Amino acid sequence: MKPLPRWDDGRHVVLAGDAAGVVAPASGEGIYYAMLGGRFAASAVALCLKTGDGQALASARKAFLREHGRVFWVLGIMQRFWYAxxxxxxxxxxxxxxxxxxxxxxxxxxxxxxxxxxxxxxxxxxxxxxxxxxxxxxx
Structure with a gap:
């Protein structure tokens, strides 16, 4: 219930949705985040195919965290504290x-x-x- 530290292998694979750990802490909500993560993963794959650079796959996680990293951080703190x-x-x-x-x-x-x-x-x-x-x- 937090984004994995890495979503790609730097060559051929990029994760999205539950596989990438984008299920909101405290609420368990994940459909929106899965779809958004899928959109970012698709963009990263397109960039990888266009440039031939597998490192482009890392852009999916970066884009997701730029947009929602703070939400996951705050919800994670709430969950660790209130669900203890x-x-x-x-x-x-x-x-x-x-x-x-x-x-x-x-x-x-x-x-x-x-x-x-x-x-x-x-x-x-x-x-x-x-x-x-x-x-x-x-x-």
Whole structure:
């Protein structure tokens, strides 16, 4: 559930989709990322065939990470932290009931980008996260 460190062999093969590890951490969503990775892989193959340079296959991973690397990084951190134990997972699920969290998640999911919501929504979410981490919020 994170992009593999290498998607190509430098000569003949390039990976895309699940094979390349582009399944979003925390949500498991992968169809959009598989299709996008396939598009980048196809472009890399076309460049490889045009130039005869197998190193061009590496451009698929580079293009994907340029566009979505930060999303995978943030979701990976969230998954490692919130899914570390049953207790934390329950707190995470409880936080997801919050309207601000739902709106921010929906916007990010629909746009496949980290979104900047209204600044006050981020502040509210931050304090709600802290309350959950400290066990001050009800689960």
């Amino acid at each position: 134990s049953d207790r934390r997972r329950e707190r995470f699920v409880s936080m997801c009931r919050d309207r601000d969290v739902q709106q921010l998640t929906f916007d990010a999911y629909m746009n496949k980008r980290l979104v900047r919501a209204r600044p006050l929504a981020h502040v509210r979410i931050f304090f709600k996260d802290v309350a959950h981490l400290l066990g001050l919020a009800r689960v």
